[in-house]
Amino acid sequence: MSTATILHVDMDAFYASVAERDDPSLKGKAVVVGAGVRSVVLSANYQARTFGIHAAMPVSKAQRLAPHAIFIAPNHARYSEVSEHVMEIFHSFTPMVEPISLDEAFLDVTGAQRLLGTGRQIAVAIRAKVEATEGITCSVGIAPSKFIAKLASGRCKPNGILEIPSDRILTFLHPLPVKAIWGVGPKTAEALERLGLRTVADVANTPRATLIRALGEATGASLYELAWGRDYRDVVSDEPEKSISAAETFPRDIDDPEIILQEFLRLTEKASGRLRERSLFAKTISIKVRYADFTTISRSKTLPLAVDSSHDIYDVVKNLYKALRIDGARLRLVGVSLENLEADAPEQMLLGARERGWRQAEGAVDKAQARFGAGSVRPGRLIEPETPK
């Protein structure tokens, strides 16, 4: 097999960089994106990071760490716009672009090298073009696989390039902590720690069978492969949508099941509306709740047949929530996610149900909303009572 050349391009402190570029007065200051005492840090520039601030940290904590830092509200529309421009730049080098999020993507430049030079030369060109046209910097990892390329970009941030050729993969990879391996979260890391495995080299030198026994077939086997730098995943351009989700952080913690269910209904409406807009059907429905102490749990149910009606989806959401039996617990955030999306779905009709069911009724609601605006037709439970004058 000939060696592939994969780039992992990652914008440096993307949201914060966009903010700095749009407002030059922020240059040189600690900038944190994420405003409101109850939200979390979405992005922090490198000055802010020197105070120990990092993404996903509660804003309140970040404010304690760096009271003088500038906290700004996120501007998602702006980030999407910049992201689109950046992705366009990537596409001008190769059609093989797999966006991971707004601010990072894998590029397979194996075929582009003949015209555009080596992987490193392409990386230099991409970085120059992004900085020149968008005014923000990015870091690029270059390697024969996605896994190593992503690790490399993480090790050269900010504003850097790191190339790991095939013959240097193991010297680069093996000294790293196990957490560097793709898919190793806190739980797996803990399990590995119990086996006395701290570095990637430790994992690589453990028999495959032992890893499978400790972590299960799928995780054990993939960990072993990755520990030897073997990652066979291709760069997949323009992957179809994998999930549609909607979540809401309450302005204050809520313990009233009525209000929580109402929020779930609203989020269900939102997510399933987007599902129908794309003419998709979801087979798996999951909910997420975050407690006041940030503990987050999620539950999901896979249905025998994919659905797209808010009514059917809300039935599942409601049962998932009720099965948690957390009446009285204070919640900070709830979310609904639709996964396992399919392009068409047969429907098993119900005995005694009308020939035109929820699916058809909601098709009509969507049409009305398209014409008269969102919110023109809503479930009764979501209509605010009119305040008497």
Added chain:
Amino acid sequence: MKFTVDQHALADAVNWVSRSLSTRPIMTALLGIVINAEKGEVFLSGSDLETSSKAHFKADVLTPGKVLVPGRLLAEISRSLPNKTVTVELEGSRVLVNAGSAKFTLPTLSLNDYPTLPELPATTGVINSDLFAQAVAQVAIAAGRDDSLPTLTGVHIEINQDTVTLAATDRYRLAVREVQWQATQPNFETTALLRARTFAEAAKSLTGTKNVSISLAPSISNDRLAGFIAESKSMTSRMLDGTFPPYRHLLPQEVTTTAVIEVAPFLDSVHRVALVTDKTVPLRLSFTSNSVELEAGAGEEAQATEAVEILLTGEPITIAFNPTFLADGLQAVGTPFVQISFTGSNKPAILTGKTEKDGGLVENYRYLLMPMRYAS
């Protein structure tokens, strides 16, 4: 306590009683089977509080007494003992089970914590055991398996003097069976709802006996129990709460198309064509003047088609079903031929049995099946 008994009699009784044991009961005592040896007879009982089973057999009781032993273990042991005379004896806090050269020792559980099991309500009617098992199996197939809709996991029983009507539905299909019995109480009318799985298993394991006596506590009593007795075995089961949905109005009044098909080849075709897809993906059926074409799969998936000869009356029709639900119904009618009646592609179809191709309909059983349809 000490008694001797033939291995078959012991194994049969223990097997019946162990049906009511739960693997994870709410109290340890319920893991056990109570053995009560009295003069010339031994009584066994087991319960998970929802159902309770009892059995008794004649035995040579040398020392009367009562013990509680782990039920699953006793069931395994009595099944595997050689076919000889078995001696069961309490020695200290352990029970010894010997047959020929095989010897087992079982621990005992404390009888103090064991709950009092309910008594059987008075008998309401008697029915042939094989007929009973067949009728229950025919409807239990359509019961729901979703525990979040408990009412639909049940079989609805309606007694109107000499007629028993059994019904079950999971909202996708509905099975209704009428069967005659001998009511022991005059002018008795009641309804009951029993968990389909429990009911079908009990009915099945009572086959081979002659008659089953059924007792249903009247609708007004608080603690609603149903009981079944056949010879030396009995079982009580708590009824399910909730109101079974009214279903009679779902049976279509008019029919636009009927197709008569030989069950065995049609069922084989259904199984084969359904191989190419998931169990929940529709099987499309096109009924034309003398054949039905079965088709599954679409686009880039695997596809299969097949045709079976039929006798059609009325308009040709195209309709889609969940293949498992269709196969369930074809098996449940239990006759060599089936008549499928339609009123439209989005309306329920009815499966009715026919013993001969041009014979009369077996009207005592109907299986109603809702079709599937595509969004686009």
